Every structure is written in C-alpha cells, then in structure tokens.
Amino acid sequence: MEATKAAVEDGNLTVHLPGPGFFDNLLSVLFPLRCVHCGASGNWLCRACAGALIPVGPENCSRCGKPSLYKVPDCPECRGRSLPFGSARAAFHFEGPGRSLVHALKFGGQRRLAMLMAAISFGAARLTVLEKDVTLTHVPLHRSKLATRGFNQAELYAKALSRLLGLPHKGLLEKQFPTPPQNRLNSKQRRKNLAGSVALREGAKTGNGRVLLIDDVYTTGSTAAECSRALRKGLGVEVDVWTFARTVKG
Ligand SMILES: [Zn+2]
Ligand SMILES: [Zn+2]
Numbered sequence: 163m164e165a166t167k168a169a170v171e172d173g174n175l176t177v178h179l180p181g182p183g184f185f186d187n188l189l190s191v192l193f194p195l196r197c198v199h200c201g202a203s204g205n206w207l208c209r210a211c212a213g214a215l216i217p218v219g220p221e222n223c224s225r226c227g228k229p230s231l232y233k234v235p236d237c238p239e240c241r242g243r244s245l246p247f248g249s250a251r252a253a254f255h256f257e258g259p260g261r262s263l264v265h266a267l268k269f270g271g272q273r274r275l276a277m278l279m280a281a282i283s284f285g286a287a288r289l290t291v292l293e294k295d296v297t298l299t300h301v302p303l304h305r306s307k308l309a310t311r312g313f314n315q316a317e318l319y320a321k322a323l324s325r326l327l328g329l330p331h332k333g334l335l336e337k338q339f340p341t342p343p344q345n346r347l348n349s350k351q352r353r354k355n356l357a358g359s360v361a362l363r364e365g366a367k368t369g370n371g372r373v374l375l376i377d378d379v380y381t382t383g384s385t386a387a388e389c390s391r392a393l394r395k396g397l398g399v400e401v402d403v404w405t406f407a408r409t410v411k412g
Pocket of ligand 2: 223224225226227228236237238239240
C-alpha cells in the first residue's frame with residue numbers, strides 16, 4: 163500500500179499523496195465487500211452467484227422481449243397491441259442474484275454497483291445497438307424522489323453503459339409530478355398511474371438516430387411506454403428499450 167510522503171524539494175515542502183488505490187484499499191479494509199445475494203465476503207457478486215444469473219437469451223418476443231419457448235414472433239400479450247417503442251430487450255431475468263443487484267443499487271444505495279451491472283450486461287446490450295447513431299437516455303425520477311434517494315439508479319446504469327458502449331448519453335426526459343409506487347398495480351392501473359407524468363426536458367435534443375431508453379427493470383412495460391411516447395412526440399425519434407433485468411413470470 164502506497165503511503166503519503168512529504169519531502170523538501172527546492173526549498174519547498176512537497177506532499178506526495180497516495181494514488182486512488184490507497185483509498186480503495188483502505189475502504190475495502192474498513193468496509194469489506196460482500197456478495198449482494200449470498201453475503202459471501204470478497205466481492206459485490208461472488209463467483210457462484212454470478213454463475214446463477216439467468217441471461218434472457220435470444221429466443222424472445224420481437225416486441226416486448228419476453229422469453230418464449232414457442233419461437234413465435236410476438237408473445238400473446240403483444241399480439242394486436244400498439245407499443246410506442248420498437249423493441250424492449252434485457253440482459254437477465256429479474257430473480258435471484260439479478261434481483262439482488264437491482265435492489266442493492268436502488269435501495270441499498272451502493273452506487274458503484276452500476277458499473278458492475280454495466281460491465282456484466284454491456285455485451286448483450288451491444289447486440290441491440292448495431293447502428294452507431296444511437297443516443298442513450300434514462301427513465302427519469304421526480305425531483306422529490308431524487309431528493310430522498312440521492313441518485314437515479316437508471317441514470318447511473320445508463321451512464322456506465324454509455325462509457326462501455328462508446329455511445330453518447332443525454333438526460334432527455336423529466337418526471338413532471340410524483341406518482342404512487344407501481345409494484346401493487348396491474349398493467350392497466352400502471353398505465354393510468356403514469357399517464358402524462360413524463361415529458362421532454364426543456365432544450366432536449368438528439369441527432370437523427372435512434373434513442374435507447376435505459377432502465378434497471380422491465381415489468382409490464384408501462385414506464386418504458388410512457389417515456390417512449392414522450393420521446394417520439396417531442397423528438398420524432400424511434401425508441402428501443404434496454405433494461406438490466408426483466409420480470410419473466412406469467
Ligand atoms: Zn454470492
Ligand atoms: Zn411481447
């Protein structure tokens with residue numbers, strides 16, 4: 163471990179501060195890392211739990227991305243349904259370690275997990291953005307939520323992905339009013355709950371390409387649809403959706 167050094171150089175006292183590794187080492191001694199899923203010490207995600215993540219895989223509904231066993235283009239939910247985004251894709255099933263990672267970032271405040279989540283999912287994300295002219299944006303939080311949580315987990319994940327994919331990230335959307343939590347609502351209630359709550363940020367601009375909307379989890383698609391509607395209406399762009407995880411049951 164490199165230590166702080168002080169020396170007199172040319173008659174002046176010069177202090178050589180240790181590199182960033184020193185602080186990381188110190189932090190890891192004071193607050194040892196634990197696996198977010200099983201609690202084993204050493205890493206954010208231990209080898210066994212990393213191996214237990216369930217990738218969504220290539221066989222899925224061409225629109226909502228729901229994994230399918232039947233190799234049909236659209237799942238029964240999407241047949242005849244009008245969606246404001248081209249496709250929605252995700253890296254992992256929202257269960258087991260995938261769910262624990264999302265919760266540790268969102269509710270545990272472990273912001274540095276966003277980089278780990280981007281690192282283990284960007285290979286799959288890259289397959290969905292083969293064109294170069296793509297701008298990443300994130301699902302917004304209302305400022306009251308931002309004030310209590312201190313950060314937007316979707317924004318942290320989107321920024322980390324943007325660095326790894328080498329694609330620009332812009333905050334294009336804003337949540338205009340707070341909405342009650344969605345977790346106990348069905349799909350219809352979720353749509354109603356969110357209606358009109360997301361708008362384009364003042365002065366938001368992007369190129370002529372597509373927008374990839376980023377979130378941590380895709381559940382019924384109501385949030386993705388509300389955000390995509392605002393992007394299409396305000397910017398006239400095509401939108402695809404990428405999330406770290408996706409609910410698969412049902
Ligand atoms: Zn583990
Ligand atoms: Zn579908």
